[in-house]
Amino acid sequence: MGRRTRMRFVKRTPNNFYFSETVPSEDISIILTVSEFEAMRLKHYVNLNQKDAAEKMGVSQPTFSRILENSHTKITQALIEGKTIIVSGGNINYKRGFIGYGCLECNSEWEDESASKDQKIFCLKCNSERVYYLVKEPL
Ligand SMILES: [Zn+2]
Known part of the structure; x- marks a missing residue:
């Protein structure tokens, strides 16, 4: 074997x-x-x-x-x-890194494969516009 x-x-x-x-x-x-x-x-x-x-x-x-x-x-x-x-x-x-957004208002984070820095996004949870582009490297 x-x-x-x-x-x-x-x-x-x-x-x-x-x-x-x-x-x-x-x-x-x-x-x-x-x-x-x-x-x-x-x-x-x-x-x-x-x-x-x-x-x-x-x-x-x-x-x-x-x-x-x-x-x-x-x-x-x-x-x-x-x-x-x-x-x-x-x-x-x-291994995939996390790509998505985070919210400064409610601290939630979510993945979005097509996320980009230039996109205007509102928080999925609280609808705040204080959202930042978030990338996490594996390990
Ligand atoms: Zn939020």
């Missing part, structure tokens, strides 16, 4: 996420899992230390370290061998 992979958290998908019904040939591509992509992003782009990055992904530090090491190996291989890097799959769970 295979080892069970724990759920990992990522904040967002890559901008150039690759979708395909047919998996491209391994001769010309390297498959980077979304977890590996996220580990690279947290460590080398957001510049978190491994402890904080592991926490964000919901994995232990040794696990994070292993994921990061895998992605280094794959990306190095892609660079050396001139292969395409494809980000795909893996055992992941997308």
